[in-house]
Amino acid sequence: MTSEITYAEVRFNRGPTASGIHPGSLAAPKQSTAPHKSNLDLPKLFLISLLILFLLLAITFLITFIIFFQKYSQLLEEKKSLKELNHTALECMKNNFKEKVWSCCPKNWKPFSSNCYLISTESKSWYESKHHCSTMEAHLLVISSKDEQDFIIQNLKNTLAYYVGLSDPEGQRHWQWVDETPYNANVTFWHAGEPSDRNERCVILNYRRPLATWGWNDIRCVQNQMSVCEMMKIYL
Template sequence: MDFFSKYSLCDTPIDQHNVSKLQSDSEQNAMVSCLSDTERQMLKQRIKELLLSCLEFTVPPLSYKPCEEGWRAYRGKCYTFSSNMQSWFESRDSCAASQAHLVIIESAVEQAFLLSKNIETYWIGLSDLETEGHWIWVNNQTLSETGVEFWFRRGNQKSEPDNWNVDDASGENCASVSWEALNAWFDNSCTVKKKYICEKKYSFPYLDDNESN
């Protein structure tokens, strides 16, 4: 019989009134009085190991970073801004290879955060490849579902998206965000090479909206 089995057979208080209450020190001592010193030490060590294993999986260490190296954390998401330029399709695949997707902009706050970090033009996860004029994010949400859009508006000319087809006969079916043009979205030919933004969620609740790597 191992000491855990022996412990279960020890004399213990059985007063039903005390079952749901924390036991006093004297009661705890009585429960382990039938164990040898060695067995008590083994029991304490086992309890310590179990407690540490629980902490390991539930509490991130103080040095915990929600995003891996090269990614920036903000409001429950990790973002990475590419340094290389690819087509929209290649960018989408590169994000997927990192267990991420092209960025989905769901608020003015998120748009402002992304553009505060960079001064270039990037592919985002928005296209009307399936149906012209029906813009859908890579997670299949529509613009009406996310509730925000930041297309560039022109005073005397057609605003974005304008599906310009002079350079590409198939038109402009993929969207980018541009810091240079008043922090707005533009439709572009999907084959044009641009930098891109990937995003993915991180596991633990965010501790600081501005936390970053």
């Protein structure tokens, strides 16, 4: 018996074509459309970076402020020290042995009561004399009693005149002391006939020979005269 051979035509698909998946073939697995986790973390990282930056800036500002404050405090202390060192040499004394506090005046200043006095060695205008006293943490002489007046004139030369801290800035006979002590008309030592001119607005202490007396006289502030500076005693 003759056997028969049967042929069958078999075709194989070659997979997806260049234009896509061939119809009828299995669908390709879908990719997940959810965003990556790293993309979600970017805003958080940005905010954290900003916070760190602001924190660093705040720390830098705080450190700068502290350094500036320390420098400023140091400058004030140095300035204070310089003022205190205006009088490096002091002459001190105690009124009695029981006292624990020393009362001192700068060297070459004369002590009386609670004050120290310096008699100038140069003649200047009233305003220049006032400024000169202020550079030594003092002021022009303010006379508040006869005892003080008598003490001062004992240390002056009767051939010279000395500015005191009394003036009439507006020429209205409203006399003012430089330390704002109220002007007391009952405690004054004007020469006879003085004050005599509204244009003479500053006061000197001088000696008049005919009467052989010391007293006050008003003169023009621009005239060059000697002066007396006054300051409170230093207590140690």
